[in-house]
Amino acid sequence: SKAWTLHQHFQGFPKASDFHLREETLPQPRDGQVLLEAVFLSVDPYMRPYSQTMMKEGDVMIGSQVAKVIQSYNPSFPVGCHVVSDCGWRSHWVCDGAELTPVLPDWPQDIPLSLALGAIGMPGLTALYGLEEVCEIKKGETLLVNAAAGAVGSVVGQIAKIKGCRVVGCAGTDTKVSYLKQLGFDQVFNYKTVTSLEESLREAAPHGYDCYFENVGGKFSSVVMPQMREYGRIAVCGSISMYNDTTPQTGILSTPQTGPYVHTYMIFKQLRMEGFLCARWKHKHQQSLRRLMAWMTEGKLRCNEHITSGFNNMPAAFMGMLQGDNIGKAVVKV
Ligand code: NDP
Incomplete structure (x- = not known):
């Protein structure tokens, strides 16, 4: 498993050397737990101010991802299902279901799952x-x-x-x-x-x-x-x-x-x-996501995505988004 950490706090605009890619050994998932594999990771502006005030050097970068369950000891999240996880810039993660949000049930086949980090997220x-x-x-x-x-x-x-x-x-x-x-x-x-x-x-x-x-x-x-x-x-x-x-x-x-x-x-x-x-309206998230999805399937809501390939390119994707490279949502495809 790989994880990107904040190597040193950003001074002004972030630079590649502010990040560090580290190898991690994850524990075997236990009863109630699942093993996740990242499919799409989000890079968002809030990560910049958040890192300054809430993170220590060496912490894994904060962030959300759409992940696939690849091993499961939790019947609510069977192998093969997709979830949104806030586990940060990680390629894999072991956790229990409490930290996970399943992507909307009945997610249409023709709508990319990455939109769960964007217009339908x-x-x-x-x-x-x-x-x-x-x-x-x-x-x-x-x-x-x-x-x-x-x-x-x-x-x-x-x-x-x-x-x-x-x-x-x-x-x-x-x-x-x-x-x-x-x-x-x-x-x-x-x-x-x-x-x-x-x-x-x-x-x-x-x-x-x-x-x-x-x-x-x-x-x-x-x-x-x-x-x-x-x-x-x-x-x-x-x-x-x-x-x-x-x-x-x-x-x-x-x-x-x-x-x-x-x-x-x-x-x-x-x-x-x-x-x-x-997050103030967390109690409305499910119904709101359905409204957004309805607008999308009706063709009233369109969303471009700016997709960077490769987990190793997380910092480049993040910096690119901050400087305006993206049209629509900036995401990384593993
Ligand atoms: P975007 O997809 O809009 O990406 C950031 C964009 O900001 C860039 O593409 C760039 O576009 C623009 N930008 C960068 N620097 C400047 C600048 N100096 N002046 C003007 N524009 C600049 O990001 P998001 O849609 O994810 O986020 C947009 C805003 O919403 C951010 O401020 C973010 O922090 C905030 N946000 C707040 C949330 C909340 O709960 N309150 C939740 C999510 C986001 P351009 O080419 O046009 O300059």
Whole structure:
């Protein structure tokens, strides 16, 4: 069995030498236990801030995978079945069923199992909860989502379209912009090549934004804040533009008129801004996954995947995702 560990804490953007591939000898599974073999592993942005605050050097990298049961002493998980496991960047693992989630029963044959790590998994759920529970988005409203071509963002925009909203998205390459237009986004722009982010946002929605699904943070959100409409809602999902920072970003909203942060806009526009973690609605996960799957089988939800081959390429896949190589969900196929 192989496992990737955090060799040393990241300083700024991760580098290959921050990771270490170690061989492990696993115990024989006992009664109630199963032996798992990884099939697809997820690389996600949260791993970057999580490693900084929650992990020690030498710990196995945190993460989810779709795994196949290859030995079983647990009748709930027979040999050959697929599960989602949070055992980290490991090729194999021995555990009992309590730590495992079976993939949805009746998973359609023509839908790749890797989507259990994407649109029909945690990122899809994050998109759904951010829109419904946090933004409480309503038909006819205008939504802004950034990192829009990624795992979460691409689902956010499509669900908002299903709900009859106007969707503005931005992403970091022209290929991503075309992809989002194909998905049905109303206005899309490349935030890296526009001359003025502020003007592009205003052109895309001259009347402003009712909802802002925030994946990027930093300077980007500073620019959005003045363009929120009265009673707007901001779902603070992530802040990927800040995860690798070693010094504070400059250009963040701070003027004598607005004060140092967001207060002026929050007050006078009566905005609601709420951070959230997908796991808050764990009790709804099963029914929510079914809703996502239904949209997918009806052709209303599409999800590209950026697949890297080989367990040995986990660090490269992770770093690639952080720098924007992926269109849709970044996964590793063993
Ligand atoms: P993505 O698939 O969107 O991959 C990350 C993307 O972020 C890249 O492709 C890149 O796209 C973009 N990006 C990277 N650096 C920057 C930057 N400096 N400025 C703007 N965009 C950048 O990842 P996910 O969909 O998995 O995650 C999206 C966000 O959601 C993250 O912030 C993540 O932490 C958060 N999240 C939160 C959860 C929660 O429960 N709260 C759960 C899951 C995710 P581009 O080419 O467009 O720059």
